[in-house]
Amino acid sequence: MTSEDPQDPARAGDLPDAVVDARFAELVADWDPALPTDRPTPPEVPEESPSPAAGTPIVLDIPVWRGPTTPTPFETIEDELDEEGYTPGPVDLPPGEDLHYWGAVAGLVLGPVLVLYVAFARPFYATWWLLAGLGLFVGGFLLLVLRGPARREEDDPDAGARV
DSSP, rough: OOOOTHHHHHTTTTHHHHHHHHHHHHTTTTSSSOOOOSSHHHHHHSSSOOOOHHHHHHHHOOOOOOSSSOHHHHHHHHHHHHHHHHOOOOOOOTTTTTTHHHHHHHHHHHHHHHHHHHHHHHOOTTTHHHHHHHHHHHHHHHHHHHHHSSSOOOTTTTTTTOO
């Protein structure tokens, strides 16, 4: 068992600030190696350097890769479609009476909003609100899946997603 002598001047709390500062300066004096004092001076730049005229462009002779020189397959197909004059028809929004669509939108939007509400506001019966938000999200996703066609024809050109 060690006993601390309250009269011991080596305790850090009892030393005056000047002594602590001097001891610290002693410890860090040799911390970094000495930096060279004889640094070379940078070369002097002439004050009047020739500048190009205001209208002449500066040409740098540096090789720069600017990308492929041949068109990509996507650009080729895009050019062919532009030459044919193909314009896709306008996509109409579902009518207001389409309850599956609006139910899916409401579930997919309000479900996460309700979960965020539970996470930040901590309401009373938070477990039920959380389950309601998760149920809304899952219900919205199921309604979205149910909107898809039951069968797809193999030769149907419009069997993909519309953007």
